[in-house]
Amino acid sequence: QFDSMCREQDLWAIRELEEQTTDVCCQMGLIGAPVDVQALQELERELSLRLEILEADVYRAAGQVFNMNSPKQKQLLLFGPKKEGNQGLVPVKLTKGGKLKSQKGLETTIYDYSTDQESLEPFADNAVVVALAAYAEVAKLQSTYVQGYLGVAGDPKKPCRIFNGRIHTDLVQYGTLTGRFSSRAPNLQNIPAPRSELGKKVRGLFRAPKGYRFLVSDYA
Numbered sequence: 001q002f003d004s005m006c007r008e009q010d011l012w013a014i015r016e017l018e019e020q021t022t023d024v025c026c027q028m029g030l031i032g033a034p035v036d037v038q039a040l041q042e043l044e045r046e047l048s049l050r051l052e053i054l055e056a057d058v059y060r061a062a063g064q065v066f067n068m069n070s071p072k073q074k075q076l077l078l079f080g081p082k083k084e085g086n087q088g089l090v091p092v093k094l095t096k097g098g099k100l101k102s103q104k105g106l107e108t109t110i111y112d113y114s115t116d117q118e119s120l121e122p123f124a125d126n127a128v129v130v131a132l133a134a135y136a137e138v139a140k141l142q143s144t145y146v147q148g149y150l151g152v153a154g155d156p157k158k159p160c161r162i163f164n165g166r167i168h169t170d171l172v173q174y175g176t177l178t179g180r181f182s183s184r185a186p187n188l189q190n191i192p193a194p195r196s197e198l199g200k201k202v203r204g205l206f207r208a209p210k211g212y213r214f215l216v217s218d219y220a
Contacts, residue, residue: 018173025171025181032166033188036207040150040162043201047142054135061127062087068135072111078120078128079110087128093119141192145202148186161186 059065064085066073080086091113094102098112113119117136123129149167151160161167167188175182183189191206192199208214 021173025173029168029171032163032168034166034207034209035149035162035205037162037165039201040146040205043205044142044146044150047138047146047198050138051135051142054131054138058128058131058135061131068132071115074115074132075111075113078115078123079113087126089123089126089129091119092122138198141198141202145192149205 055068058068062077064077066077068074075091076086078087078089079091080088082088091110093114093116094108094112095114098108098114101108101112117133120129120133147158149161152158167186169183169188170185172182172184175184181189192202194200194203206214
């Protein structure tokens with residue numbers, strides 16, 4: 001009975017805290033985050049041009065043109081034999097499907113190995129891997145942030161998230177197992193760190209309105 005009373009008290013305490021915070025979250029979502037739309041559009045053009053250059057760098061390093069959006073073609077290029085014009089790298093990390101095949105005792109092939117950033121870290125001295133990593137970094141910024149905010153014409157999965165110069169994110173109070181908030185549509189808690197030139201440009205898209213300043217704070 002004592003345990004039951006404690007649990008009930010805990011639930012009421014949590015409910016009271018969540019209800020107080022809900023009003024703040026709703027206000028923040030309605031007010032939105034001000035963003036420089038013109039700078040965002042200029043960044044989109046800059047990244048599109050940079051991606052064309054980086055794509056050419058990849059083909060030049062590989063000595064062939066291939067579909068970089070095709071996992072199989074990337075696997076063949078990276079892990080296929082050198083005598084056939086590929087890189088001949090020894091793969092190190094199985095994909096999810098590859099792991100299942102391995103657990104069942106089935107034979108795996110080069111198409112069962114991952115080509116993600118982590119799996120290619122051991123080959124940092126390979127020209128193709130370096131070129132692919134440079135392309136992937138810019139492509140992620142373009143897709144996740146620039147197109148994620150501006151939207152992509154004709155793509156219902158990527159609508160424009162900017163209304164009257166502001167982005168109105170959805171703060172989710174129950175979004176993580178650790179108890180902190182999460183942010184979605186779009187995720188404004190996941191802005192690139194300003195360690196790189198492009199990271200600074202993405203962060204710089206958010207501008208405080210006239211008469212206001214941004215306050216950046218953290219638990220530290």
